[in-house]
Amino acid sequence: MSAGVTTAVELKMDWEIQEDPQRTADFQARIDAKGLIEVDDWMPHNYRVGMLRMCEHHANSEIVGALPEGEWITRAPSLLRKLALIAKVQDEVGHGQMLYHVCQDLGKPRDQMLRDLCTGKTKYHNVFNYPAPTWADVAMIQWLVDGAAILNQKSLAEGSYGPYVRTMKRINMEEAFHFKSGEDMVLTLMSGTPRQKKMAQEAFDRWWAPCLMFFGPPDSDSTKTGPFMTWRIKTKTNDTLRQTYVDRFAPAAKALGLIIHVAHKDKDGMVAIKPDGNPDMVVDEQIQFDEESGHWGFTQPDWDEFFRVIKGNGPCNKQRVALRRFSHEQGHWVRQAVMGSAGLPPSAN
Amino acid sequence: MGLSKIRQIEAHDDSELSFPPEGDAKPYEVFIQLNRGQPHVHSGTVDAVDGKMALSYAKKHFGRDQECVHMWVVPREAMISTNYDGEIIWPLTDQGYRLVRGYAIDVRRKWERFRDQEELDRYQDDDIKEMF
Numbered sequence: 001m002s003a004g005v006t007t008a009v010e011l012k013m014d015w016e017i018q019e020d021p022q023r024t025a026d027f028q029a030r031i032d033a034k035g036l037i038e039v040d041d042w043m044p045h046n047y048r049v050g051m052l053r054m055c056e057h058h059a060n061s062e063i064v065g066a067l068p069e070g071e072w073i074t075r076a077p078s079l080l081r082k083l084a085l086i087a088k089v090q091d092e093v094g095h096g097q098m099l100y101h102v103c104q105d106l107g108k109p110r111d112q113m114l115r116d117l118c119t120g121k122t123k124y125h126n127v128f129n130y131p132a133p134t135w136a137d138v139a140m141i142q143w144l145v146d147g148a149a150i151l152n153q154k155s156l157a158e159g160s161y162g163p164y165v166r167t168m169k170r171i172n173m174e175e176a177f178h179f180k181s182g183e184d185m186v187l188t189l190m191s192g193t194p195r196q197k198k199m200a201q202e203a204f205d206r207w208w209a210p211c212l213m214f215f216g217p218p219d220s221d222s223t224k225t226g227p228f229m230t231w232r233i234k235t236k237t238n239d240t241l242r243q244t245y246v247d248r249f250a251p252a253a254k255a256l257g258l259i260i261h262v263a264h265k266d267k268d269g270m271v272a273i274k275p276d277g278n279p280d281m282v283v284d285e286q287i288q289f290d291e292e293s294g295h296w297g298f299t300q301p302d303w304d305e306f307f308r309v310i311k312g313n314g315p316c317n318k319q320r321v322a323l324r325r326f327s328h329e330q331g332h333w334v335r336q337a338v339m340g341s342a343g344l345p346p347s348a349n
Numbered sequence: 350m351g352l353s354k355i356r357q358i359e360a361h362d363d364s365e366l367s368f369p370p371e372g373d374a375k376p377y378e379v380f381i382q383l384n385r386g387q388p389h390v391h392s393g394t395v396d397a398v399d400g401k402m403a404l405s406y407a408k409k410h411f412g413r414d415q416e417c418v419h420m421w422v423v424p425r426e427a428m429i430s431t432n433y434d435g436e437i438i439w440p441l442t443d444q445g446y447r448l449v450r451g452y453a454i455d456v457r458r459k460w461e462r463f464r465d466q467e468e469l470d471r472y473q474d475d476d477i478k479e480m481f
Contacts, residue, residue, distance in 0.1 A: 041433055097396075101394045335371040338398050339398060
């Protein structure tokens with residue numbers, strides 16, 4: 001065991017790099033033929049870094065994603081819901097473990113990834129910077145956010161990096177239950193009392209826009225889309241995925257009696273209140289099915305808010321990272337003990 | 350708004366952690382068998398300091414969402430593998446002599462000298478098909 005030898009690995013994109021032209025051509029040919037790249041294969045530096053960055057971001061998101069939901073375990077409204085939520089949170093952390101493994105094999109020690117997340121050097125998915133103040137938020141997260149995640153991950157499962165693709169397939173299998181359980185919770189709330197419906201609508205208003213942002217900035221603002229599509233690190237563009245999402249969820253929400261609003265949020269991520277006491281939101285008139293294009297219209301989310309939240313100024317960024325850091329610090333002695341580096345005898349082999 | 354206190358009171362801090370990295374544990378490859386008699390199939394990797402810990406992680410990780418009757422964990426460093434680039438495992442020369450299909454046409458043609466069409470078709474229905 002090589003405890004303590006882990007060093008910081010600087011893996012950065014380098015667009016000036018000169019790659020071997022023959023190898024690059026063979027590599028691209030394998031990708032174009034829908035072949036998979038494996039861990040020991042030669043790969044261009046930027047492919048390795050791009051894949052690692054995306055996978056690390058994904059792994060971080062699974063870990064941080066468990067935080068807003070985990071705090072509801074003790075407050076779940078029934079034993080069935082509690083069991084399902086525990087299983088879901090456990091799944092998410094397990095997904096993080098699997099994805100960190102894919103990253104480790106690409107060249108970054110796990111230890112370093114966990115530390116970088118605690119010190120804010122790496123990011124996680126923006127959507128987890130929003131609060132989950134009611135049980136209906138848990139329902140909406142499982143329906144809307146996991147729904148978005150499945151859509152995204154299905155496209156990633158058609159990518160070119162074998163270990164990531166296989167992990168994606170396995171994750172999607174588990175996400176399917178999260179989504180169904182979320183759908184069940186939303187259906188229960190929307191079949192309930194006026195108070196339950198109101199709670200569901202308010203949670204929906206908090207989560208709709210973050211879910212539209214889930215797929216990333218518009219293609220015109222996304223710098224990585226080009227090379228990532230060529231290498232099949234991504235297989236669908238942000239805008240394509242967003243449209244597919246709206247086509248599925250806008251009519252479903254409508255059928256359930258949920259109204260899609262364009263809402264303004266305050267710094268806590270709650271729908272802002274106007275001076276007259278009413279919530280600052282209007283019905284999104286763009287939500288219409290367009291016969292000609294075959295797609296549903298929608299109002300673009302507030303992209304200024306998106307970039308503000310990404311930079312660390314969202315409603316819950318600081319809370320989430322602080323909690324992760326707290327847990328990592330609390331676990332220090334445990335890791336030391338299992339690694340045999342705390343003056344304690346190391347484990348069996 | 351706020352649920353449990355710990356989420357509020359922990360101050361945000363971007364500074365370096367006060368303790369050194371503990372280092373990574375070793376990767377173990379996990380193979381699971383879904384039913385008795387079937388082969389073990391590679392299922393993923395876990396990080397652990399020893400075999401016992403690896404097996405316990407593997408059970409939680411890969412044995413929960415499907416029926417699974419048996420499991421192997423193998424330290425990755427103990428695995429020796431070929432590589433895709435330099436090594437050819439399946440020879441590119443004609444290996445027909447070691448396959449059923451390498452004989453099928455010839456044998457059929459030779460039989461035709463001894464038996465009529467209908468009898469031969471019936472005989473072939475029971476014949477071994479594509480196997481090693």
